[in-house]
Amino acid sequence: MNPVKSLLIISRQAPWAGPGAREALDIALAGGAFDLPIGLLFLDDGVFQLTQAQRPATLEQKDLGANLQALPLFGVESLYACRHSLAVRGLGQTALGLPVSVLDDDQLRALVDHYEQVITL
Secondary structure (H helix, E strand, O other), X not given: OOOOOOEEEEEOOOOOOOOHHHHHHHHHHHXXXXXXXXXXXXXXXXXXXXXOOOOHHHHOOOOOHHHHXXXXXXXXXXXXXXXXXXXXXXXXXXXXXXXXXXXXXXXXXXXXXXXXXXXXX
16 A cells, blocks of 8 residues: 655646636645645746635636635645745735745745645646
């Protein structure tokens, strides 16, 4: 039997840019349901998933907010955001709807090295 491996999911798409954001959340929730050690990193346009005032209905999209809020309930509590990605998009931590650890470039490299498997969506 193989030992459980840790998994980092890197979500790089805005919530309205296609299926990538939803797929990343689905993988995180499924893995959390099976008690896998999972981290979720919001990078590039993926940081837009964290904003509080989203109106997905305007773009005829589904709201990811409920899925994001459910992450801790499924044991996915290691949430991270890229400091540079937030800054470039004019987002401060007060604009975010979830508590995340904001990491600089060196911390991001260490984070990726910490996990045994990495999936980027």
